[in-house]
Amino acid sequence: VEPMTSPNSSIRDGDSNRAFEPNEELGDFRLLQLLGHGAFSRVYLATQKSLANRVVVLKITSLPMGESQKLAKLQHSNIVPLYSTQNVEGFFILCMPFLGSI
Numbered sequence: 001v002e003p004m005t006s007p008n009s010s011i012r013d014g015d016s017n018r019a020f021e022p023n024e025e026l027g028d029f030r031l032l033q034l035l036g037h038g039a040f041s042r043v044y045l046a047t048q049k050s051l052a053n054r055v056v057v058l059k060i061t062s063l064p065m066g067e068s069q070k071l072a073k074l075q076h077s078n079i080v081p082l083y084s085t086q087n088v089e090g091f092f093i094l095c096m097p098f099l100g101s102i
Helices: 067-073
Strands: 029-037 042-048 054-061 084-088 091-097
Touching: 029 054, 067 091
Parallel strands: none
Antiparallel strands: 029 042, 042 054, 054 091, 084 091
8 A cells, every 4th residue: 555645745755746836827727626636646626717717627647548438438427527638847737527526
């Protein structure tokens, strides 16, 4: 079992991924809060500036994993769709709808 990392530590040793602060901007997004993190990525609640400041969920990693290609092929009512993928400042971003309430 791998120990949990703190939200401010690197996701993996030697990894360039980092925790972002609330209100920090990354590309087209303004990050609102950290929702969770795992061994390879962090998930944030954010707003998408170019599209009416809609609320979205971003999965951010510094490692390309091919996950977006797999998600794009899936269509099911229990699978959250993928809005877009972006590579910004060396980070791979998966943008998905936020299905909760604020």
